[in-house]
Amino acid sequence: MSSYRSLFLLPLLLTLAACGPQTPSAASLERNTLMPLFFPGWASRDGQRIQPLQLEESSGRFDISPVQVTRLSDRRALMITAATEVDEHGEAVGGHDTPGLIGAYWLLRDGERWVADTRQDDAGRAGFFGEIGSTEVVKLAAGRFALAVEYSSCWQGECGGWLSLYELGEQRVRPLLDEPIAISALNSGAVPPPTDCDAILVREPGQTERLEEDEERRACYEVTGSWQIVPGHDAPGDLVLDFRSLNEDYHPQQDASSPTILVDSATRRSTQRMIYRYQGDRYVPRSGRNPVPSF
Structure with missing residues (x-):
């Protein structure tokens, strides 16, 4: 009886696994396709670039754009972002002496696709008026x-x-x-x-x-x-x-x-x-x- 039960359950488990949630991934290192792996709902259009960030000493809403993607090795890549803090109206906050925020996001190659690995939301500060x-x-x-x-x-x-x-x-x-x-x-x-x-x-x-x-x-x-x-x-x-x-x-x-x-x-x-x-x-x-x- 147990062998018949196993034969019955195995296809069911495989079917459930296939229907389960999959890890978000990207087929290429094109920067705009990588951003949603770290920021669900992000898009390059105005307004949809604004995302919440929880930094070590503060939190806020930032207008975030990808600026560089680099292959570090065969299996690892790194995306760099530039972020400007904004208010509730989407306008930049801060003044002349306010630097922009540099973010770093690592990707891991999984077969033929790329998945999100680790992140460093506050990798550095540079620039003026919130622009790096x-x-x-x-x-x-x-x-x-x-x-x-x-x-x-x-x-x-x-x-x-x-x-x-x-x-x-x-x-x-x-x-x-x-x-x-x-x-x-x-x-x-x-x-x-x-x-x-x-x-x-x-x-x-x-x-x-x-x-x-x-x-x-x-x-x-x-x-x-x-x-x-x-x-x-x-x-x-x-x-x-x-x-x-x-x-x-x-x-x-x-x-x-x-x-x-x-x-x-x-x-x-x-x-x-x-x-x-x-x-x-x-x-x-x-x-x-x-x-x-x-x-």
């Missing part, structure tokens, strides 16, 4: 990758740009820098008209021009930087930054008897290189200096 800026995945060494985040902003006419780096680990995302690196700056908006910083900084260097101006002002400057990581074999390679600086040598000559001032102005061009080296678990300055002014 632009992102890029770069190679550190064989099988090791980093997320580079560049962002910029202006304050009272001075503008700057910064770089943050995060290692994309198999289980966790972590910062590679003690603090963001300044990679660009200019102050043309902080120098009042009629002075034209753009015209001053494109002059041929080595020539002094005498200007008559109404009042003393700040000298013009513009620094632009580029960077690259030279991939290493086992350990991450050097982070190399190259800067091009345009500076005005500004020498006002005040004459009490004159309502205006005479200015000797010349343009100076220079290039600088700064190298960061990977030590311990992060990048530290190795040589050179950063010419970007602070403001």
Whole structure:
């Protein structure tokens, strides 16, 4: 009797298993198809990107978008998201000094499909006005990758740009820098008209021009930087930054008897290189200096 019962129950159990709930999965690593694995109901349309997040020290509603998907190995992948906290009307909260939220979500290959594995909702903060800026995945060494985040902003006419780096680990995302690196700056908006910083900084260097101006002002400057990581074999390679600086040598000559001032102005061009080296678990300055002014 027991053998007949087993023969009867086996097809029934198989049928129930087939009808049971299946683990949500995606056939590809297309970012918009991966998001619902971690955020049910998410869609790329306005309004449906807004999802609740329970962070370590707070909770809120965030407008979340996927920005990068990287294969870490044959069986693991990582999706990076950018999130902006919003109010009940879907409007961004916070101000100039409010960074955006970086999220990290790991996927595991199951046969021919991808399933959600682990998550790190608060993997880092970067940017201004709740926006993290632009992102890029770069190679550190064989099988090791980093997320580079560049962002910029202006304050009272001075503008700057910064770089943050995060290692994309198999289980966790972590910062590679003690603090963001300044990679660009200019102050043309902080120098009042009629002075034209753009015209001053494109002059041929080595020539002094005498200007008559109404009042003393700040000298013009513009620094632009580029960077690259030279991939290493086992350990991450050097982070190399190259800067091009345009500076005005500004020498006002005040004459009490004159309502205006005479200015000797010349343009100076220079290039600088700064190298960061990977030590311990992060990048530290190795040589050179950063010419970007602070403001």
